[in-house]
Amino acid sequence: xxxxxxxxxxxxxxxxxxxxxxxxxxxxxxxxxxxxxxxxxxxxxxxxxxxxxxxxxxxxxxxxxxxxxxxxxxxxxxxxxxxxxxxxxxxxxxxxxxxxxxxxxxxxxxxxxxxxxxxxxxxxxxxxxxxxxxxxxxxxxxxxxxxxxxxxxxxxxxxxxxxxxxxxxxxxxxxxxxxxxxxxxxxxxxxxxxxxxxxxxxxxxxxxxxxxxxxxxxxxxxxxxxxxxxxxxxxxxxxxxxxxxxxxxxxxxxxxxxxxxxxxxxxxxxxxxxxxxxxxxxxxxxxxxxxxxxxxxxxxxxxxxxxxxxxxxxxxxxxxxxxxxxxxxxxxxxxxxxxxxxxxxxxxxxxxxxxxxxxxxxxxxxxxxxxxxxxxxxxxxxxxxxxxxxxxxxxxxxxxxxxxxxxxxxxxxxxxxxxxxxxxxxxxxxxxxxxxxxxxxxxxxxxxxxxxxxxxx
Ligand code: ARG
Numbered sequence: 001x002x003x004x005x006x007x008x009x010x011x012x013x014x015x016x017x018x019x020x021x022x023x024x025x026x027x028x029x030x031x032x033x034x035x036x037x038x039x040x041x042x043x044x045x046x047x048x049x050x051x052x053x054x055x056x057x058x059x060x061x062x063x064x065x066x067x068x069x070x071x072x073x074x075x076x077x078x079x080x081x082x083x084x085x086x087x088x089x090x091x092x093x094x095x096x097x098x099x100x101x102x103x104x105x106x107x108x109x110x111x112x113x114x115x116x117x118x119x120x121x122x123x124x125x126x127x128x129x130x131x132x133x134x135x136x137x138x139x140x141x142x143x144x145x146x147x148x149x150x151x152x153x154x155x156x157x158x159x160x161x162x163x164x165x166x167x168x169x170x171x172x173x174x175x176x177x178x179x180x181x182x183x184x185x186x187x188x189x190x191x192x193x194x195x196x197x198x199x200x201x202x203x204x205x206x207x208x209x210x211x212x213x214x215x216x217x218x219x220x221x222x223x224x225x226x227x228x229x230x231x232x233x234x235x236x237x238x239x240x241x242x243x244x245x246x247x248x249x250x251x252x253x254x255x256x257x258x259x260x261x262x263x264x265x266x267x268x269x270x271x272x273x274x275x276x277x278x279x280x281x282x283x284x285x286x287x288x289x290x291x292x293x294x295x296x297x298x299x300x301x302x303x304x305x306x307x308x309x310x311x312x313x314x315x316x317x318x319x320x321x322x323x324x325x326x327x328x329x330x331x332x333x334x335x336x337x338x339x340x341x342x343x344x345x346x347x348x349x350x351x352x353x354x355x356x357x358x359x360x361x362x363x364x365x366x367x368x369x370x371x372x373x374x375x376x377x378x379x380x381x382x383x384x385x386x387x388x389x390x391x392x393x394x395x396x397x398x399x400x401x402x403x404x405x406x407x408x409x410x411x412x413x414x415x416x417x418x419x420x421x422x423x424x425x426x427x428x429x430x431x432x433x434x435x436x437x438x439x440x441x442x443x444x445x446x447x448x449x450x451x452x453x454x455x456x457x
Pocket of ligand 1: 084
């Protein structure tokens with residue numbers, strides 16, 4: 001007798017090269033817990049509707065627990081001839097229970113089984129990611145609390161633009177990771193839908209109770225169309241997109257800190273424990289962790305691409321191509337979790353070099369825009385105020401000085417009647433103090449948001 005669950009209609013054995021080529025056990029063995037939990041819910045339901053006896057369901061569930069314990073303890077022998085985790089577990093059950101074990105697969109197919117397992121896995125993965133993202137947010141919030149009062153140059157085009165409080169800068173990342181968490185929570189709604197019961201593609205002629213399985217497995221909804229079920233990997237693509245965006249946020253942050261930790265910037269003191277040295281240059285302290293976080297984002301984005309290409313031309317319903325989804329899914333998840341696991345403690349232990357930042361803070365005309373805004377407040381039309389400050393900056397460039405160093409007559413010439421009040425806005429500290437809009441770097445606004453975030457994470 002063939003070991004294959006589908007061996008009945010075949011007379012010859014499968015070519016070994018085909019077994020090697022078509023196996024997924026090397027990847028999907030990771031789904032064993034989900035597979036067992038889903039099978040137990042299925043078995044209980046089969047008993048409820050009379051397709052197995054309660055005693056048979058008991059035996060199946062207890063034996064599945066024993067199989068889980070065997071797998072936990074490394075006692076499961078894996079073989080490519082058994083293809084995947086579903087077949088391995090079913091075969092182990094049959095080996096222990098005989099005919100009773102042969103009843104488990106009643107009213108289901110591996111097509112709805114595999115999606116159910118993956119949905120259960122992704123649901124847990126989302127919950128873990130939420131915890132890890134929250135931990136990273138906490139690290140940024142605690143950094144923001146620690147670095148109270150530091151003013152940083154804010155950049156656009158990587159050119160000095162306007163001053164921002166360090167806390168404002170750090171909370172910008174907290175917002176990005178908050179959106180990531182919200183996106184994942186939203187994705188979870190479409191993940192948490194029961195596939196089981198769609199069977200191969202058309203449902204079942206047996207009196208299965210999908211609502212009962214839904215309840216047992218904690219799904220919020222039941223997939224309505226059986227034909228859609230086994231081809232649908234939208235939830236998985238969406239999840240990997242969410243992961244890609246987390247990776248992109250991490251990559252942007254890593255890039256910024258790589259730049260900020262150069263001798264040229266020298267804004268940051270990265271923790272020794274999160275840097276590496278050079279085998280030949282004794283003085284080096286390299287931001288390899290940040291570089292790898294940046295580099296690994298490419299890998300995550302790659303899996304998203306891979307998945308989109310995988311599904312783009314599949315007819316309904318199940319096609320074996322779909323087996324390729326899991327390697328991409330697991331790799332994207334593991335990569336992002338790996339990045340988050342180092343990012344949080346690294347943020348927690350990094351410090352700003354206050355003196356270095358302060359020493360050059362008055363360079364780069366960070367106060368020019370608030371100077372313009374004070375002219376606007378004194379009645380100058382915006383475009384004229386822009387031109388006036390532009391001409392003052394030009395004057396500074398030729399004199400090699402700051403706006404605050406220009407004599408009063410020069411101000412008077414550029415903005416007649418502007419007076420001393422306008423000049424009070426000059427200097428970075430005064431510029432920061434002048435902000436007032438909601439969401440701005442105004443000290444009171446940043447303080448308010450920081451205390452809200454402290455409560456939230
Ligand atoms: N190993 C398969 C996968 O991951 C399980 C489903 C197989 N279904 C089938 N009809 N061959 O997609």
